[in-house]
Amino acid sequence: MIRTMGLTTNEEWLFDFTLEELSTLSLQWYWVDLDRPSLEEESLLHSFFQFHPLAIEDCLQRLQRPKMDYYDGYAFFVLHSLCQDDLEAEELNLFLGEDFVVTFHYNKLQELPEVRDKIVQQTKRWDRGSVFLAYLIMDKVVDFYFPILYQIEDHLNDVEEQLSPSTVELSMDYVFEVRSDLLRLRRTIYPMRELLYRVLNSDRLGLTLHEQRYFQDIYDHLLRLGEIIESNRELTADIRDSQLSINSNRMNSIMMTLTIISSIFIPLTFIAGVYGMNFDHMPELHWHYGYFIVLFVMLLIGVSMLLWFKYKGWLRI
Missing domain, CATH: 1.20.58.340 (Magnesium transport protein CorA, transmembrane region)
Incomplete structure (x- = not known):
């Protein structure tokens, strides 16, 4: 499925136009989202957009580590979204050019429709273009990490408060399961933090100081997420030690x-x-x-x- 939207030179929104119409439309910037593409739509990465073969290969071979590559006229990003149910990472590929953003993903992502709605509902001017759109997508992806970690943190606090000799065995099973989940989250969040660090310190992207502040905000969120992961890991270690102490005292x-x-x-x-x-x-x-x-x-x-x-x-x- 291909979804398109763009902002004309007359500050008007256009939606669901075909790729063939791009050459005839007067657009400040546009966004093409390849959502769960078919084989024919996959081929557009090469035949229509003429992206670099290595970038196309990274799109088709999942699951790549979050990263950023530079090519002539655009930058290529591999982002990781998180599935709320099983905490599995889902790859989101993003091509950022001077006047376009192309996203490519095999799974349905909740973040992108919310970004699209936010753009339409905003009353301010969107003359900041494709860079700001890329920021919104990355920011929304990172924002979806927080509810997952907050839920884990709340459950751990409940386990710690209810810890007793009668619940120790169930608590042990849950704590080891949570530590496994935190490890999976860490494998997603830490590479994303490295990616944002590269974005902030990249000269080739040509970000203005104003644009850097927005990406700095995402980086700060990822730093906070890293702190939450480490504090939760320490909390699971404390609960585990308490459980071992209860077992030892009981024995x-x-x-x-x-x-x-x-x-x-x-x-x-x-x-x-x-x-x-x-x-x-x-x-x-x-x-x-x-x-x-x-x-x-x-x-x-x-x-x-x-x-x-x-x-x-x-x-x-």
Whole structure:
């Protein structure tokens, strides 16, 4: 699908014109969006726009790392959008010329319709042209990163507040899943930050100081996103350490209980073992109240050991 829009020299918007009409229209700048293109529409990159073969190859072979390349008369950008559902990166290719922007992508992207609506709804003049349009597209792509990270951050805060021995196993599974998601986000956001750094420090793009301020704003957003990722990774590490501490304390409590039970039964087992031997000459075996005396001694030993463990602070009751 091909979507087109442009601004005429008379400050009028034109929409959905054909590529063949470009040569006859008096446009200040135009935007051609190749949305989930067919094979015939893919061929337009070479046959109509005559872009460099290496740039076309990067468009057709996904998924490239975010980058910027220079060619005669235009710059080529590889951007990464994020799918809200599975956090998979989706490639958006952008060609920026003096009076045109061409975008190419295989997946449906929510950012581009919002950019198109924003352009139409703006009442101010759009004589800043294609550079400002490229800024809007990049800015909208980056803006869509924030809800994803904020949602992860809110969930992590909820997990930390509700952390308890009864929820520790579920929390551990969730934390490792979140750390995996943060790693995927990091692989997208950090290269995008490097890309914007190159844009800001590029002489070949010829950005004015006014235009650089807009791209600096995107770069600042990416710096903020990087900080959120690192803080969330630290938060997952803290939750993981807390979970390990809870597990360790629970295990220590279980081992202490079992040890105390074993310690109490050791002397009782010894007494029972002694009087369980089959010797004929054991005087206690013939006492009339011997059985009750032995039971009393065993009870006395057990209670005394419990009181002693309690006194030493080893028994938490």
